Amino acid sequence: MVAFSHTDTGTSESEWAxxxxxxxxxxxxxxxxxxxxxxxxxxxxxxDETLGAGGFLAKLHAxxxxxxxxxxxxxxASHPDSPTTTPEQLAAVRLTEFHAAVSGxxxxxxxxxxxxxxxxxxxxTESIAEALRATVAGRPAETVAIVAPYRHDGHTDHDTLxxxxxxxxxxxxxGLLEYxxxxxxxxxxxxxxxxxxxxxxxxxxxxxxxxxxxxAHTSQTGPLxxxxxxxxxxxxxxxxxxxxxxxxxxxxxxxxxxxxAADAERIFDEVHAKEDDPWSYTTSWYERRKRALxxxxxxxESYESGLELGCSIGTLSEELAxxxxxxxxxxxxxxxxxxxxxxxxxxxxxxTRHLTMPGEWPxxxxxxxxxxxxxxxxxxxxxxxxxxxIEASTRPGGTLVLCHWRHPISxxxxxxxAVHAMAxxxxxxxxxxxxxxxxxxxxxxxxxxxTP
Numbered sequence: 410m411v412a413f414s415h416t417d418t419g420t421s422e423s424e425w426a427x428x429x430x431x432x433x434x435x436x437x438x439x440x441x442x443x444x445x446x447x448x449x450x451x452x453x454x455x456x457d458e459t460l461g462a463g464g465f466l467a468k469l470h471a472x473x474x475x476x477x478x479x480x481x482x483x484x485x486a487s488h489p490d491s492p493t494t495t496p497e498q499l500a501a502v503r504l505t506e507f508h509a510a511v512s513g514x515x516x517x518x519x520x521x522x523x524x525x526x527x528x529x530x531x532x533x534t535e536s537i538a539e540a541l542r543a544t545v546a547g548r549p550a551e552t553v554a555i556v557a558p559y560r561h562d563g564h565t566d567h568d569t570l571x572x573x574x575x576x577x578x579x580x581x582x583x584g585l586l587e588y589x590x591x592x593x594x595x596x597x598x599x600x601x602x603x604x605x606x607x608x609x610x611x612x613x614x615x616x617x618x619x620x621x622x623x624x625a626h627t628s629q630t631g632p633l634x635x636x637x638x639x640x641x642x643x644x645x646x647x648x649x650x651x652x653x654x655x656x657x658x659x660x661x662x663x664x665x666x667x668x669x670a671a672d673a674e675r676i677f678d679e680v681h682a683k684e685d686d687p688w689s690y691t692t693s694w695y696e697r698r699k700r701a702l703x704x705x706x707x708x709x710e711s712y713e714s715g716l717e718l719g720c721s722i723g724t725l726s727e728e729l730a731x732x733x734x735x736x737x738x739x740x741x742x743x744x745x746x747x748x749x750x751x752x753x754x755x756x757x758x759x760x761t762r763h764l765t766m767p768g769e770w771p772x773x774x775x776x777x778x779x780x781x782x783x784x785x786x787x788x789x790x791x792x793x794x795x796x797x798x799i800e801a802s803t804r805p806g807g808t809l810v811l812c813h814w815r816h817p818i819s820x821x822x823x824x825x826x827a828v829h830a831m832a833x834x835x836x837x838x839x840x841x842x843x844x845x846x847x848x849x850x851x852x853x854x855x856x857x858x859x860t861p
Contacts, residue, residue: 719783723749
């Protein structure tokens with residue numbers, strides 16, 4: 410448990426603003442996708458819902474999304490030394506504030522108060538889990554997402570509630586959005602946890618709704634009286650973290666109906682049957698720029714033998730082939746591979762092969778292996794096997810290139826951060842270079858040289 414007090418100065422918003430948090434990828438759910446879902450929002454105390462997810466609630470309302478809120482406690486312990494207000498009186502005040510805030514953010518939302526004691530959610534985990542399971546029951550798993558406090562937020566009630574939400578989401582195959590609150594106070598930009606999170610941009614209307622809802626929580630944003638023990642709980646400097654034009658979440662997509670390598674050939678053949686270039690590899694500036702960065706990041710000017718895993722239609726392949734004495738591009742989609750084969754036909758030492766990885770694997774060894782936009786189309790077990798094959802096939806001192814889109818991939822279990830983290834951990838190879846921006850990350854790992 411993190412030790413902190415709400416009176417701590419903590420990390421300033423200017424420090425967070427300079428950290429790059431504004432460049433986090435956006436939550437990959439469109440307004441149409443949101444409209445077809447139900448979001449169950451958990452709050453440990455009144456005001457959690459507004460601080461952490463108020464703008465998102467307003468956005469959900471605008472999209473016509475069904476929203477249900479479970480409030481666990483009345484927050485009656487926020488001013489334990491108040492000489493003017495008893496815990497019972499404060500509970501009544503805070504419930505009224507909560508109703509006003511939620512009504513302003515999402516007027517059509519329904520909410521339920523679980524009547525649990527403030528500060529004691531850890532002793533009530535089963536009753537909370539039962540209430541949450543009952544709320545999400547009876548709907549297709551992929552149509553329900555849970556929104557809850559970040560499970561490592563540092564407040565015992567937040568951590569407990571976040572852990573319960575994570576367990577229920579995992580068991581039921583639901584998507585999960587975790588919102589940090591006190592994390593912004595006690596953590597700092599050097600804590601890498603936030604690097605894997607996503608942003609939800611807020612419109613001016615979303616921000617106005619959130620600001621109005623926050624003002625409804627007057628018992629927390631102003632003093633109860635001018636007497637000691639009735640001081641303001643949430644300072645203006647702390648509230649600056651929640652006036653951003655976006656909100657930040659740890660996003661865990663639904664695992665219901667997730668795919669694996671066994672599905673890749675069918676899925677990508679269907680995609681390429683509809684369009685020759687479904688991801689605009691040949692025309693998109695994003696794709697052309699990313700290829701240029703990838704090629705520029707290669708530490709060697711030329712390689713003896715290169716392997717591209719998941720070469721698709723071969724746009725990167727024909728650039729790599731010019732840097733390799735021998736080059737092999739493999740892909741599970743025969744439709745995509747036909748285009749790659751045609752692109753590589755002018756390079757006598759380049760070839761393609763139809764393989765579904767990691768079960769199928771080319772013979773030989775390589776001093777360049779490229780895994781671009783492919784790792785997250787595998788299950789964790791499949792990626793583990795793939796990395797083992799890469800390790801066995803890469804020559805000492807060889808180069809491994811990892812490049813992946815940083816937004817969550819709907820229908821698949823992994824994302825860019827997970828793929829790269831698994832590669833670093835399993836291989837243990839040193840990172841030669843790492844480039845990360847809002848939309849993608851590019852990393853170069855070098856296989857160890859053979860020891861004498």
